[in-house]
Amino acid sequence: MANESNIQPNTAIDPRDLRNAFGTFATGVTIVTTVEANGTPRGFTANSFTSVSLDPPLVLICIGKSAASLSVFCDGAGFAVNILGEGQEDVAGIFATQRADKFDVADWHPGKSGVPLIDGTNAWFECSREQVVEAGDHIVLIGRVNDYAYEQRAPLGYVNGGYFTLELERSLVEAASRTAGTIIGAVLAQNDSEILLHVDKESGKLTVPSTETCSASASPAALADSLSEGGLEVSLDFPLSVYEDKKTKNYSIYYRGTATGKVPEGLRFIPIEEIDFDKIEDGAMRFMLRRYVKELRQGRFAIYLGDEYAGETRQVEEKSEAAIDV
Numbered sequence: 001m002a003n004e005s006n007i008q009p010n011t012a013i014d015p016r017d018l019r020n021a022f023g024t025f026a027t028g029v030t031i032v033t034t035v036e037a038n039g040t041p042r043g044f045t046a047n048s049f050t051s052v053s054l055d056p057p058l059v060l061i062c063i064g065k066s067a068a069s070l071s072v073f074c075d076g077a078g079f080a081v082n083i084l085g086e087g088q089e090d091v092a093g094i095f096a097t098q099r100a101d102k103f104d105v106a107d108w109h110p111g112k113s114g115v116p117l118i119d120g121t122n123a124w125f126e127c128s129r130e131q132v133v134e135a136g137d138h139i140v141l142i143g144r145v146n147d148y149a150y151e152q153r154a155p156l157g158y159v160n161g162g163y164f165t166l167e168l169e170r171s172l173v174e175a176a177s178r179t180a181g182t183i184i185g186a187v188l189a190q191n192d193s194e195i196l197l198h199v200d201k202e203s204g205k206l207t208v209p210s211t212e213t214c215s216a217s218a219s220p221a222a223l224a225d226s227l228s229e230g231g232l233e234v235s236l237d238f239p240l241s242v243y244e245d246k247k248t249k250n251y252s253i254y255y256r257g258t259a260t261g262k263v264p265e266g267l268r269f270i271p272i273e274e275i276d277f278d279k280i281e282d283g284a285m286r287f288m289l290r291r292y293v294k295e296l297r298q299g300r301f302a303i304y305l306g307d308e309y310a311g312e313t314r315q316v317e318e319k320s321e322a323a324i325d326v
């Protein structure tokens, strides 16, 4: 018994998988900046920002030991944290690279202490270096806030390796759901490997379950209720796609979510590699589902906004593995 407490279970943690698990925690996005003794501005994109204390006013940021600017931050007198807003994905992308001209392509001005403040952000905090704490493959840099400014604007978010915004998506979904004739649908996955689809008995045509096929009123809750009547457990998560049918002027809003349990009549969980896309008549639905399957495999999602012919996918530029820290 005495030795048992010393026995550690073999919890071999796969760092890639752990990073994916950490990535489920949604954060904002910042650019942390500083300046070298010779006046060269340095900075990188970071989502590890945390407010720590009000009195004294402290914040922290974690810097990977492989960051080229690590020593400049550890040795420098201070730094600034710039909180990015909706629409600043480009600048976030640039500062997540090691390109030498980051500060030539971004608009910025020096703060009181000389550290660069990125223009057009939602907030910035100018800090002096308070403490540097060793922590595994990162260092934790704690700063004391000496000056700050902010504006209440929609933030830029980051989750599961992709950027997201709240305001635009919410307003589009709200606008669409106020329109008569709006169809709400749900792309529901089970174990990330099968999708619930309506299969027409005679033709074998496939459709995504919706308020139209379920004869439910046009709300996500009504669709979930209707699908779960027979014992299916349904969870609708984020909007996946919003588009307008140019002919009927109807909006279709598709949510993504999960389902498990007893499948209602007419519906079937189909393994993603067995989905016959030719059996999906509606072009927009086919496109959405193809994109969904691709993204399910990659483990990341974007919202699609547009009409049934053209649209924009609001994701999330592809980033190299090396550029993504957490």
Ligand SMILES: Cc1cc2nc3c(=O)[nH]c(=O)nc-3n(C[C@H](O)[C@H](O)[C@H](O)COP(=O)(O)O)c2cc1C
Residues within 6 Å of the ligand: 029, 043, 044, 045, 046, 047, 048, 049, 062, 063, 064, 065, 066, 067, 068, 069, 070, 092, 095, 096, 097, 098, 099, 158, 319, 322, 323, 324, 325, 326
């Ligand atoms: C959304 C996002 C968040 C990131 N957060 C951090 C972070 O908190 N800490 C970190 O060290 N790197 C983070 N990175 C990675 C750095 O931005 C990246 O490694 C950058 O190249 C470092 O710059 P440097 O090597 O020129 O110093 C993040 C990248 C992205 C895209």
